[in-house]
Amino acid sequence: MGQQKQEKVRIRVMSFDNNDIVEAECSTLQEAFAHIGKKEITWINVDGLHDPEIIWDIGKRFNVSELILEDFMNTDHRPLYHEEEDQIFIIAKLMSVHQEHKNIESDQFSLIAGPGYLLTLQERVGTHFDPVRQRIRKTPTRELTINPDYLAYTLLDCMVDNYMEIIAEIGEQVEKLDAEVINHPRKDTINEIYRLRTEMNFLRKTIFPLKEISFAFLKSKSVLIHESSREFLNDLHDHVIVSGEALDSYMLMIMDQMHLYNASISNKANEIMKTLTIFAALFIPLTFIAGIYGMNFEVIPELKWKYGYIFFWLLVVFVGGGLFIYFRKRKWF
Amino acid sequence: MGQQKQEKVRIRVMSFDNNDIVEAECSTLQEAFAHIGKKEITWINVDGLHDPEIIWDIGKRFNVSELILEDFMNTDHRPLYHEEEDQIFIIAKLMSVHQEHKNIESDQFSLIAGPGYLLTLQERVGTHFDPVRQRIRKTPTRELTINPDYLAYTLLDCMVDNYMEIIAEIGEQVEKLDAEVINHPRKDTINEIYRLRTEMNFLRKTIFPLKEISFAFLKSKSVLIHESSREFLNDLHDHVIVSGEALDSYMLMIMDQMHLYNASISNKANEIMKTLTIFAALFIPLTFIAGIYGMNFEVIPELKWKYGYIFFWLLVVFVGGGLFIYFRKRKWF
Amino acid sequence: MGQQKQEKVRIRVMSFDNNDIVEAECSTLQEAFAHIGKKEITWINVDGLHDPEIIWDIGKRFNVSELILEDFMNTDHRPLYHEEEDQIFIIAKLMSVHQEHKNIESDQFSLIAGPGYLLTLQERVGTHFDPVRQRIRKTPTRELTINPDYLAYTLLDCMVDNYMEIIAEIGEQVEKLDAEVINHPRKDTINEIYRLRTEMNFLRKTIFPLKEISFAFLKSKSVLIHESSREFLNDLHDHVIVSGEALDSYMLMIMDQMHLYNASISNKANEIMKTLTIFAALFIPLTFIAGIYGMNFEVIPELKWKYGYIFFWLLVVFVGGGLFIYFRKRKWF
């Protein structure tokens, strides 16, 4: 799932039918477009979406409305499914975990499917779709991908697989936190909890609109979609829902950890307070006794006693020790 | 989604069939009614519902019972679905976020669908249905909207889309609160939480009865509803349910934030109390010592010592410092 | 939904077919029974169930087993669905909000459906079923109600509609409590919460067994039930389930309010404790200082100073003020 930021655009073409497959890396879009129509299906993958020129060129070539093109260029766009007479447009997010900082990064991913071609656009160069490329290269599995609807399904399914892995990874981090939260809550445990919660919210915002997209794709009446693909689209929808549920269950878990963390912290503070209160309670009657013998009554017989001061100390030991034993016996500390 | 309060009523007519479309802005209802029947379908949209006269005129023209008309005029009416022999009546709420105050405003929206016409009434002038107008203007998508049931579906779907956007917007505000609640809860954080919760309750009261409406619409046996529309009505119902679920998940989230806020506030207070209790605990034995040497026993040897007072201070430093180090070691502060 | 307690029994008869309708108020059951068979269907509604005689008369006339009659007389009976060869027996509760005390009252409602007749028994005289009477009086909607199964469905549906209204009303009271609970929890807020919770529990106990009843009605193989009614019975079942869900969601809400109330009260008490502890913490070192200069060491140089007492007060101001500023700076109060 590694990615490198790249200045230049990378255009990869896979053009194939049942018998033959042509793979090429093109330097210009025109070169890539030239492949379309030669084989039964042509998949053009454009990595590095910075250049608006490219998107306009694509728009012109495939007769895409300006509105859609603008959505493609807006890298913050909400996942979207749209269909025209013989085209399907999908916008979604590719997720990846940054290899160093371990945080989740998202890439805008756009798709145009039409008769005999599939165009995919990615913000950055990535290896997300390598399993799909493998699949196309092998004869037995290639056959199905000749239909653009199935190829689009394969890409989306690959994307959702990727989500599942990321969710699983986050899930493991959540589970690791468990021991810490329950037994040794530290000050920065809450920050780690919060970081995970934020990442999950981020994932959630990507995965939840996908439900609508997979549903719309599944229910589509587009001429592009073969009856035989319905079942796969149904599986895709199930897959999206399952990943949403997995995420939800981890979100509940992190939420619970938050509550547990708060309870642990509060119990820890309570424990300290209790000990201090016991400590204070031991001294309170002693201070009272000292106060008594600091009074200025003319007649306080104890003050005249020869061993008055020793008597006082014995009293202190007796009262203090008695309370100490009493508190201990009641298992207060 | 902007809206302007407007004194005058605005009447817009779209009358169309597969070949042709007529758009007009009329000054009187009669003018608008004149369009009905000329094309296959006529959509009359009346913005600004204040004038009961208009509603009575509509009632007369379309043979609507008084009961329904009264529901139309009651701008607080609960969402409603009702059907007569060849008419369908729907009352729902249009939502919009006020551009300045950022709070949610709702507009009563009423709909009468009959053979060859669709009448919509709105409390205020709004742009909610502009996407539908766009759709009608374009040939390929116009075709479907020629049936009043499908047109009604389109309007309701557009309304639910709008709900989704508002829910998403509120959701983002909820997510933004997260960091504040967990790390730096402030006194007015609770007010913000409460504001969001109130707005969600408001949305909830609009969206939940809609489930029944979309269900009734879906299950309707009215002659107005074409078999081909069932599927769309089913999608509408799904859409309503999805938006309800999205709202519910944000409501759970804000609820959780409330609990977290309370826990954070409570932990913060506990932390302060703990520190103060430690502070007090340091002084308690010292005060006891001072109390001892304030006693009036005839024989307290230390009082006669030359360096008695210095001895006292050394004792204070020793006891106070000892406790301080002990508390520190146990990581109590 | 108003009701008056009434000593006498009120017997209302509606006897009708597609062409004609006869409405009568009878003074005796025999008079009412005489209507049966004259039209296609006869609906006898007996309000005021106190008199066991009436129930025995009904039992004799319709050949009802003693067991069922006893269930009818037990006004605390759990909702019930029972069917015999050509009869259906239903026991349920009618709900109403008392106009003055605003609390929910329930009325036992029993129903016997047989070929060509429908008998309903109510504990008290009520207006619950007036919408059904309206429906029967109007020609187009009367047609359906000629079958006793559909008429029974209509009455139950009307009853569930009524539940929904009551749930909505309680829901509004719950929502109104929200602001109070979060911002200004008062001692009697908890009583109001408890009152609502109790009323919801009461509703819940009525609505939940209804699920089984509507399900049994739906699945019934009785000869009384026309195939065309299945769909309506299905809708009734959905309706019952929806009202149960609505109630559940308000119950969760009130539960949450209870937790929030407890948290608010606890935070409020904590806040006060914190302030008092700060107050105490300010005095603790001052009392220690006073204790020092109350000691009786022979040599305490400060005691001999000319401005010793003033020095003491300066010390008090310095230490007390210093702590005050320190606590303020750390935002402890």
Added chain:
Amino acid sequence: MGQQKQEKVRIRVMSFDNNDIVEAECSTLQEAFAHIGKKEITWINVDGLHDPEIIWDIGKRFNVSELILEDFMNTDHRPLYHEEEDQIFIIAKLMSVHQEHKNIESDQFSLIAGPGYLLTLQERVGTHFDPVRQRIRKTPTRELTINPDYLAYTLLDCMVDNYMEIIAEIGEQVEKLDAEVINHPRKDTINEIYRLRTEMNFLRKTIFPLKEISFAFLKSKSVLIHESSREFLNDLHDHVIVSGEALDSYMLMIMDQMHLYNASISNKANEIMKTLTIFAALFIPLTFIAGIYGMNFEVIPELKWKYGYIFFWLLVVFVGGGLFIYFRKRKWF
């Protein structure tokens, strides 16, 4: 649902077809087995399972494997569904509320259904199945029970009905606790809550595996099961699920009461602490003042004042009273 412990085994036989019914109480199993085959179906009910001999005899007569027989004898056995070529074996629990101690008791209940016979074994003599016996005795309902699959269904359904009643009874106890928990939590309230929770857990462990059993029964391909029974088995499964849901909802309720109880107890303790802290806070400055005038500075002018002591008391009243009024004003107590 009462039961008596009984030393001796009680064997009851019902043997019947559409025309005729024979009921007998046998002293030996052989006597009972003799009825099998004489009528279309024979139901042998053995109460009092202590004697392993009886079970071995049954095993021999019906060709039951040792494994199953051992399961039958293990009165702690988990509910089980098993089928052989032409036999069905079911183990479940009969529940009853002890009439005096009000706690729930369970009885192992085992069932063997085969062509033309149904054998039921119960740990103790009970009246659980009297409604089924009634049903068999009456002609119209007897007809169905002639098939062993339907008779088995009837017994299980009767058992689940019984569960529902017990759940309802516990539910009522839970609801009664509500007022106590919220308004007047007592020390032993928690014990009552715990008792109910334990009983629910006990019920839960019985009802939850039943889901699998009713599902296996429903899905069975056994030759014993008539197609016409499917629907009833489906209803049985629904019934089991509904009772599970009812129990779950009460378990949630008792859980909530536990949390509320804890919150109430904690708030009560907080309230007391708050009052005590206010009390202490009133004395703290007064003790400081007394400390000041206990100091031994050579020059403390107030000490020489004629009305110094009275001045002190005025100061005490002024400071103490001032704080008292201030605390009151801020509504701290």
Added chain:
Amino acid sequence: MGQQKQEKVRIRVMSFDNNDIVEAECSTLQEAFAHIGKKEITWINVDGLHDPEIIWDIGKRFNVSELILEDFMNTDHRPLYHEEEDQIFIIAKLMSVHQEHKNIESDQFSLIAGPGYLLTLQERVGTHFDPVRQRIRKTPTRELTINPDYLAYTLLDCMVDNYMEIIAEIGEQVEKLDAEVINHPRKDTINEIYRLRTEMNFLRKTIFPLKEISFAFLKSKSVLIHESSREFLNDLHDHVIVSGEALDSYMLMIMDQMHLYNASISNKANEIMKTLTIFAALFIPLTFIAGIYGMNFEVIPELKWKYGYIFFWLLVVFVGGGLFIYFRKRKWF
């Protein structure tokens, strides 16, 4: 479910058709492979997966891709379902409770199903599949297992049964903790709770991906899967889901216990603090009184009284006793 760690690999073969069955324990894989094809189906079970050689041999014999072989060797592999033209590959975990330490242990379990053979690989020698072996040995149940898809189903179902037992066992431990948590929470109760929670998380990670596997198996279009097996695969999927739900319900329960534990601990600490605060509150006014008579005002009449000291003690008893009675009366302790 006992297991012994074993150095050597154990290879067991069952080769059978409707008439005949051959069981053998082989010392080499080649010996085992020789059985394939002699009967209708051959099940080779390899226990002890340490030796990569064995896996490579298997790979060569059955034409398995290196990728799959690597997954087989990675004993931490996530559960997986994969199918090739005429082979099905499944990776899952066998669970067992260690007989001494009572903790859950997992074993990697891999399966290759192809036409006429089924190969299973286990990390350690176990008795998990003995029930399946029994089933094969008996004629009537053997018939079905002749198809590799059904045999694979039987093994997986056996595995899930095993999960259910382990979940039930953990569930019982959770229920036993209940009494302790509510009535007598001890310091190490939290550790026991945490241990159970960790084990459940471990189970959860095994069972949840299984849902996808059973679903993929059910939906598979592989030529290996007979139409008659669909139903069983559906039951398997249901079984997996039911076990997931059972686990979830226990996880909710342990979570609740955690919250209850925290609440109990907190209430216990509060109770102690309350008692100590009452204790302190009794002494506070007494210390004030002692402070008064320690003042050095020239005129404090009480100091000169003959019975001044006795008066002081009477005052102490009166004030202290009065407070004590007052606190008791308000039921503060």
